Amino acid sequence: MKTGAKILVESLQREGTEIIFGYPGGVVLPIYDELYDSSLRHILVRHEQAAAHAADGYARASGRVGVCLATSGPGACNLVTGIATAYMDSVPIVALTGQVPTNLLGNDAFQESDITGITLPITKHNYLVKNTADLSRTIQEAFYIAGTGRPGPVLVDIPKDVSTSSVKDVPVPEKVELRGYNPTYHGHKRQIEKALQLIAKAERPVIYAGGGVILSNASAELIQVATMLGIPITTTLMGIGAIPGDHPLNLGMLGMHGTEYANFAITECDLLFAIGVRFDDRVTGKTETFAANAKIIHIDVDPAEIGKNKRVDVPIVGDVKAVLSDMLTCLKKTGVHDAWIKKIQHWKQHHPLKCPDDGGLHPQFIIRQMSEMLGGDAVIVSEVGQNQMWTAQHFSFKHPRTWITSGGLGTMGYGLPAAMGAHFARPDLPVFDVAGDGSIQMNIQEFGTIAHYNIPVKIAILNNRYLGMVRQWQELFYDRRYSYTELPAVEFVKIANAYGIEGIKVESPEDVKPALQASLDCNGPFVIDFRVEREENVFPMVPAGAAINEMIGGHPR
Amino acid sequence: MKQHTLSILVENKAGVLSRVSGLFSRRGFNIESLAVGPCEEPGMSRITIVAIADDDKVEQIMKQLNKLIDVIKVSDLTGSPRVERELALIKVTAELGTSRAEIMQIAEIFRAAIVDVSPKSIILQVIGDTEKINAMETLLRQYGIKEFVRTGTVGILRGSKGVPGGK
Known part of the structure; x- marks a missing residue:
């Protein structure tokens, strides 16, 4: 006979879990008691939201399923933002929550909340386990659902009596089979042929690659296809890292804060090859003018994404890696689009991203310095806002899964806890959290966690004493009326020191490199408080609802 | 906007109805009528939903319904002899x-x-x-x-x- 708590821990180990991010509480006491002498590693965060983000950061950096654990009621509710973040970016996590005992369910018992009800629209699936005998199979299914097809978060709610009751060991099946869940991995042969025919006829093709390429570990296949066909690639925010930043076919990011050349290329292309993307509004701008003269091929593992926002000529439902591999087997080197490539080269030359050079401390400069020093061999996590966009624009990434950011939900406060998780996935690489002074204060309590476990996350705060992105919108579209976006000065180094973390304040450009070096030389966490130009804007920018070639802050055409 | 009759085969489990109806409510669609009960397969139920919406919105809802783990099959009966x-x-x-x-x-x-x-x-x-x-x-x-x-x-x-x- 085994208790539910023991079965849970054994099930997690069977699924290959090595680390859990969590926070204890009343109804998870039996589970924590079991963890006490288990070989499973547990990191005690300072707020449950951070547990969910850390599991998410671990999953994004490793490609494996991340695990977080919280108690019922407030603990479970605090996971919600983290679960929604993972859901929007298709990140595989399993969130375990304690629940009040089954005989009290629905009684408004102490610390009871209907967490399966609350997370219904933000999980790929969720479970309320009513019997201990169901626990091992449920955990197996949860990992399977989270990590396969289009990945996503799965929540398992475990009432206290389910953890404490004992049952005979319940063996789990070798393979999970769910009648209502059969993702399609291989693309339809005829569709692939049709796509190849379209590509062969195209004169101005562009690949638009997204998070699906990263999730499916298809970066090598993507580059191979693009190189053989001579097609330039633009990536979404989530697709950054799929192709090295300095690759000649790379156009950088497209969309609202994309490069001018990527947005021009999309606007003028005659074939759009969309791979693992979802035509998000931040990418397309006005959908009618997005690749308006192009035939569209779209590969995605989720059939619901195909044709959702934009009519597609050749849909291919399947896993990006599987479909691209199938394509490669019947690919002939066709692509010579000399005139097109030349045109793009011209745009690249005359419309580069701008980096102000007036002696002030500019955020773009800081990111470029980081990029130069790290050479792409680091995991870069960001918060949300200007800090995120500058990093996406100016850091040159070399590998997939080294750029970790909350794209879909845009969760401020994501970066620091996600960076903690990323460290445990890639202890071999330096991990940076690029933050703003607004974002960092949303989960600043995690200074406690990184100090406690000496997690060597380097935190680069682009401190402009504004909620910068909102201020930028107010400057551009609300007549500079800075309504509630100015923040008072905070001495972040002092806060760091109070937690026992080293830090340094930087106020001029020549101190950037030494400060970054100091952070790398420190074998623990480190905070750099960069006092940057206060009213710097992220450019170019496509105003909401405009066509993506109508950018402001670019070069004259 | 057109009236659609959807027939949805689901696992007979707690919470399935809210999963299904939630996909309609989050898109602001009112369900005109809904009927659910056990069907020819043991452990399964069939839900019939009548809703008024544009064809492409219904297509998106059907795709989303198909993604639910507890949903086995979704069919739009609209336009077929029934x-x-x-x-x-x-x-x-x-x-x-x-x-x-x-x-x-x-x-x-x-x-x-x-x-x-x-x-x-x-x-x-x-x-x-x-x-x-x-x-x-x-x-x-x-x-x-x-x-x-x-x-x-x-x-x-x-x-x-x-x-x-x-x-």
Whole structure:
């Protein structure tokens, strides 16, 4: 006979879990008691939201399923933002929550909340386990659902009596089979042929690659296809890292804060090859003018994404890696689009991203310095806002899964806890959290966690004493009326020191490199408080609802 | 905007109905009618949902429904030859010696059954498609409808072809 708590821990180990991010509480006491002498590693965060983000950061950096654990009621509710973040970016996590005992369910018992009800629209699936005998199979299914097809978060709610009751060991099946869940991995042969025919006829093709390429570990296949066909690639925010930043076919990011050349290329292309993307509004701008003269091929593992926002000529439902591999087997080197490539080269030359050079401390400069020093061999996590966009624009990434950011939900406060998780996935690489002074204060309590476990996350705060992105919108579209976006000065180094973390304040450009070096030389966490130009804007920018070639802050055409 | 009848085969588990209806509510769609009950397969239920929406919105909802782990199969019956029925119970004011005979005549025309009689009212049970039930309601309104309950539409394809299981 085994208790539910023991079965849970054994099930997690069977699924290959090595680390859990969590926070204890009343109804998870039996589970924590079991963890006490288990070989499973547990990191005690300072707020449950951070547990969910850390599991998410671990999953994004490793490609494996991340695990977080919280108690019922407030603990479970605090996971919600983290679960929604993972859901929007298709990140595989399993969130375990304690629940009040089954005989009290629905009684408004102490610390009871209907967490399966609350997370219904933000999980790929969720479970309320009513019997201990169901626990091992449920955990197996949860990992399977989270990590396969289009990945996503799965929540398992475990009432206290389910953890404490004992049952005979319940063996789990070798393979999970769910009648209502059969993702399609291989693309339809005829569709692939049709796509190849379209590509062969195209004169101005562009690949638009997204998070699906990263999730499916298809970066090598993507580059191979693009190189053989001579097609330039633009990536979404989530697709950054799929192709090295300095690759000649790379156009950088497209969309609202994309490069001018990527947005021009999309606007003028005659074939759009969309791979693992979802035509998000931040990418397309006005959908009618997005690749308006192009035939569209779209590969995605989720059939619901195909044709959702934009009519597609050749849909291919399947896993990006599987479909691209199938394509490669019947690919002939066709692509010579000399005139097109030349045109793009011209745009690249005359419309580069701008980096102000007036002696002030500019955020773009800081990111470029980081990029130069790290050479792409680091995991870069960001918060949300200007800090995120500058990093996406100016850091040159070399590998997939080294750029970790909350794209879909845009969760401020994501970066620091996600960076903690990323460290445990890639202890071999330096991990940076690029933050703003607004974002960092949303989960600043995690200074406690990184100090406690000496997690060597380097935190680069682009401190402009504004909620910068909102201020930028107010400057551009609300007549500079800075309504509630100015923040008072905070001495972040002092806060760091109070937690026992080293830090340094930087106020001029020549101190950037030494400060970054100091952070790398420190074998623990480190905070750099960069006092940057206060009213710097992220450019170019496509105003909401405009066509993506109508950018402001670019070069004259 | 067009009326669609969706037939959804689901696992008979707690919470499935909220998963399904949640996909409609988050898109601001009102469900015109919904009927659910066990079906030919043990452990499964079939939900019939009638909703009014644009074709492409319905296509997106069907794709989203298909993504639910507990949903086995989604079919749009709209446009295919099918039988649709609902059942209504109507409690009509009918005092002895007044319009009772007229009401019974209407019931006969609609092939409705009288399932309860009291000194002040009668209850009619009528089965048919939505229009038929609406028509009967309109006719009975003049006598005073005390209470009106209907099941929601259930639908099935005509002929030997069923709605197959499996995604």
